[in-house]
Amino acid sequence: MAVALFDLDGTLINTEARSMAMWQMLLDNHGVQRDVRVFMGRRGPDVIPEVFPGEDVDELIDEVFGYGEHPGLPEIVPVPGAAELVRKVAAHGSPIGLVTSARRPWAEERLGMVGIRDLFDVLVTAEDVDRGKPDPEGFLLGAAKLGAPPYECVAFEDSLAGIAAAKAAGMRCVGVATTHTHDELGQADLVVADLTSVDWPPFA
Numbered sequence: 001m002a003v004a005l006f007d008l009d010g011t012l013i014n015t016e017a018r019s020m021a022m023w024q025m026l027l028d029n030h031g032v033q034r035d036v037r038v039f040m041g042r043r044g045p046d047v048i049p050e051v052f053p054g055e056d057v058d059e060l061i062d063e064v065f066g067y068g069e070h071p072g073l074p075e076i077v078p079v080p081g082a083a084e085l086v087r088k089v090a091a092h093g094s095p096i097g098l099v100t101s102a103r104r105p106w107a108e109e110r111l112g113m114v115g116i117r118d119l120f121d122v123l124v125t126a127e128d129v130d131r132g133k134p135d136p137e138g139f140l141l142g143a144a145k146l147g148a149p150p151y152e153c154v155a156f157e158d159s160l161a162g163i164a165a166a167k168a169a170g171m172r173c174v175g176v177a178t179t180h181t182h183d184e185l186g187q188a189d190l191v192v193a194d195l196t197s198v199d200w201p202p203f204a
Contacts (some may be wrong), residue, residue: 010158041159061180
């Protein structure tokens with residue numbers, strides 16, 4: 001039986017535009033010239049030492065979260081078709097897991113916002129792994145917790161780091177083009193604009 005492993009931000013819920021705006025504020029405040037998408041799909045503490053070598057990671061994390069009250073940030077809304085697809089997977093009887101670079105309280109809150117928290121059998125969040133995406137540890141842990149071999153798992157991802165992690169774990173991957181172009185997500189096995197047209201299982 002196919003198993004579904006979903007990323008969260010950018011895949012089930014459109015938070016990436018907001019997050020990237022906040023990371024851009026951090027870059028601008030420190031005069032750092034980097035493509036803000038380096039943060040996309042990855043844990044902040046993994047990326048900050050690359051972008052801000054020698055700086056205090058916790059202080060910068062606190063700073064970027066402080067920008068969350070900034071006026072005019074993009075709103076957080078579900079990705080079209082997200083709730084419907086998760087319900088379809090659940091109705092099919094397939095196990096469902098979340099593999100996210102976000103922390104657990106954020107994941108719990110956002111899944112609740114979409115109305116699908118009760119449908120997830122397993123949550124793998126930033127605190128659960130030693131190595132974040134693009135390392136496959138999170139996806140392998142999700143599969144193990146669901147008792148499924150990786151080749152039976154289908155990962156849903158919007159970021160390059162996430163797709164790389166899923167493929168390194170030996171899983172098939174659906175790329176959701178909410179934050180990157182179709183061409184940029186070419187390493188995925190299937191690329192879709194959103195989740196409205198995705199059937200389950202997608203590779204039947």
